[in-house]
Amino acid sequence: MAEQHGLDxxxxxxxxxxxxxxSSPAVVHAAIARSTSRTRLTTTATVPSVLDPVRVNQDFxxxxxxxxxxxxxxxxxxxxxxxxxxxxxxxxxxxxLYAEKLDLLLRLRDEERVTWEGRFRPPLHEAEVxxxxxRHVLAS
Numbered sequence: 001m002a003e004q005h006g007l008d009x010x011x012x013x014x015x016x017x018x019x020x021x022x023s024s025p026a027v028v029h030a031a032i033a034r035s036t037s038r039t040r041l042t043t044t045a046t047v048p049s050v051l052d053p054v055r056v057n058q059d060f061x062x063x064x065x066x067x068x069x070x071x072x073x074x075x076x077x078x079x080x081x082x083x084x085x086x087x088x089x090x091x092x093x094x095x096x097l098y099a100e101k102l103d104l105l106l107r108l109r110d111e112e113r114v115t116w117e118g119r120f121r122p123p124l125h126e127a128e129v130x131x132x133x134x135r136h137v138l139a140s
Contacts, residue, residue, distance in 0.1 A: 003039045010036075011044040011074070016083040026059040026071075033067035041067055045076030048101040049094055050087040052121060054129055057108040061133040069134035075102055089120075096120075109136050 002010070010032065012025040022028050029041040041063065046056060056073070064071035077098050078084075084091040100118045107114050108129050117123035 003036045007039050009040040009042055011042045013044040014046050016086050026063045029063050030066055041070050042072040043074050046073045047078045047083055048075050048105050049097040050083040050089050053101045053105040057129055061131045064133040065131055
């Protein structure tokens, strides 16, 4: 109904506490994609600092495919400390975690084969990360 009344974009935040219902926006958006045909499906903040960029890329590329090119990621740094403890990341390294993992997420978006090495996740050597999105799902 919202789409019929002109809703162009629907955003969902990623949260990892009981106060919020959605920890995986890609899953919720996949359900929404079944009932919509043109509304853009975006996150209001995906937190690469605590997530594996390869998995984030795969989840949103899959969403982009099932929604026929309507998925989008907005990367954010997190306003909450809880995800860092939950996923075993040191919040005092927030700046370095964010920069490194965002760099990898962008590389995964732009390159079909990725060779990459960082401090916070295992390296990739000529990795082909599939599926590929219909279009770039991470806006820079």
